[in-house]
Amino acid sequence: MSAHNQTVTIELLEDEYWWGGRTADGGSMPYGPALFQADMTGNHNGNQAAPLLISSKGRYLWSGGPFHFRFEDGYLTAHGAGELITGEGHGSLKGVFQQVSRTYFPPAGGIPEELLFTAPQYNLWIELQYEPTQEKVIAYAKSVLEHGLPPGVLMIDDSWHEPYGNWTFHYGRFPDPKAMVEELHALGFQVMLWVCPFISPDSPAFRELEPRGILLKDSSGRTALRKWWNGYSAVLDCTNPAAVEWIQERLDTLQRNYGIDGFKLDAGDAEFYAPDDLSYAPATPSGHSEAWARAGLKYKLNEYRACWKLAGQPLVQRLKDKRHDWGAEGLGALIPDGLAQGLLGYAYTCPDMIGGGEIGSFTSAKIDPELFVRYAQCSALFPMMQFSAAPWRVLDETHLRYCVEAAGLHASFGPEILELARHASRTGEPILRHMAYEFPEEGLEMIKDQFMLGSSTLVAPVVEKGRRERRVIFPKGTWSGDDGSVVEGPDVLNIEVPLGRLPYYRKL
Known part of the structure; x- marks a missing residue:
């Protein structure tokens, strides 16, 4: 079979249902009964994706690269630049999943940090947004314990640092980060820092990296400046081993100097790369997403939101930011998207932040206490659960108690969830x-x-x-x-x- 511009058409069987492609399309799964199409070549819809479709009748479609697919009128049609491989005869959804897992993304062994499974996580994004400080971080952690919630992994999100790429603590906000981390450890928390592959122009990091040639270049050969949610930045070319070595050296330094336990490696979305970008190794936008995810394999305590392939690897995959509402962009998406993650091979799944992590909807909407509680309950028996908005701030005593009970339920299931992770x-x-x-x-x-x-x-x-x-x-x-x-x-x-x-x- 040719490895270029291949098209495959599969006639659907009676009562056959399909899953796969992009995690964030979980609400449209299973495919088959209705018209649906998706193009994975440059858009992963803000979450994980994989070049895989599997069916309830034991059939599959796999490719080494991204492809476009369409379900319509009883047929599945797929088109991609790489080879499209089909298989059948594997009995059931479980049977075909186990077959493709063994063949295309066998488990690597080892799991992410155990505390991620056995206790709730606490992400400071909604509370502190772009203004985290040492004082606020300590206050949040103490409030967790004061309100009867168990300690877990504490994630310090965006803006703990100097300009993007200068992965050093912002001195004005964090005057003594080592003392802060030691205090958090004494309270029972592990500490994660948010990082991304972007490099602020005119920053010291940019001035260091551009002459070294480890930043992504556009089709003209100039350093690419990409628009993302925080402006315009250069991008690390993680197909280049020197770029990976550089970012890992920065992260290792944070661990060595301050006792940081791990990292939330954000961004890396395929949408931030162009098909004609010039990189150290030729790569599709999806391939660049994969390269950024591979950079985090060194760290046992990790979290990703965007990822391509790498199923079977010990990487935590969080669902993308959800809205503070009940519908398909909010709470209603947690279960369908979580199921999709599992069937794509991403076992170590984390729902989005309780109450919603999409900052615009959360800050503009009136807090719905019932919704907040149901978010916490829906998350409680996922492999992981993650608070962000402080329930003790936004809820009355009754609704807060229900959230504390959900957290306690998760902790009580912790040993069992940990065994399932193993x-x-x-x-x-x-x-x-x-x-x-x-x-x-x-x-x-x-x-x-x-x-x-x-x-x-x-x-x-x-x-x-x-x-x-x-x-x-x-x-x-x-x-x-x-x-x-x-x-x-x-x-x-x-x-x-x-x-x-x-x-x-x-x-x-």
Whole structure:
């Protein structure tokens, strides 16, 4: 088969459903019943992506590079510059996932930092935005403990530093970072710093790096300046080993000098690169996204939001920033996108920040306490959960208590989640799983509002405003509920879900 401009057309089978492509299209999955198309060649929709489609009938489509695909009128058509490889005969969604995982992205072994799974995370983005200070960071951490939340990983987000690329603490905001980190460690936290591949023009880092030729060049051979959410910047060319060595040296210095535990490696989106950019090694925009993600493999405590391929690697993949609302851009996206992540091979998934991480919607909208609680509950039995907006600031005592209970539930499941992470490191299997993954013969492909944590815990969060009851679909087996009930499946029940309840059921 030719490796150039290849097109593949697949006739869909009866009752065949497909998943894959881009994490942030989770709400449109499964594909097949309706018209859907996506182009992964330069747009990953702000989140992880992979050149993979898999079906409930044990079929798959894989490519080494990005491709465009379309579902319409009973056919899947894909077109890409690389070879498009198809396979079939793998039985079920689980069977085909295990096949492609072994073949194309086998698990690398090892997991990210254990504390990410066993305790909530605390990202300071919503609270401090572009004005973090040493004093504010310490105050947030102490407030976590004062309000009965367990210590976990604390992430200091944008603007802890001098200009982008000058990865040194801003002296005015952080006069004694070593003392700050030591105090946070004593309180039980691990500390992450936000970084990105951008380099501010006219900064000391830019003046150092441009003559070395390790910044990305545009098609004319000039240093590329790219517009991103914080203006215009040059970009590290991470296809160049010297660029990777440079950024890792800066991060290693922060660990060595201040005791920093790890890094949130933000940006790296394919959209920030052009197909005709000139780089050390030829790469597509997706390839540049992959190169930035590879730079973080050195660090056990990490987080990514944008990623291409690299499924099976011990990288934390957070869902992209969600809005502070109930719909498909907010809470309603957490489960479908989390399921999509797992089926793309990204096992170490983290939902977005509780309440929403999309700063514009969060600051302009009136806080909805019910929404905040349901965000926390939906996140509680994901592999990870992450607070940002301080619940003690935005909630009354009752709603705060429900969030503290959700955090406690996550911590109580911590040993089990950690064991599932270790299982993923050996097998590649998702931690958060689609119902159809575990129960392939029961017609569960269209379920998007409940999930399995591993193979034995069914989780059914409430994701609609005002709901005090919800419908739960139980597969075959005996299920023991958080409320003490016992259900014999298969069955469909309407259950009561007062605001303080996250329904979950153990398979006996």
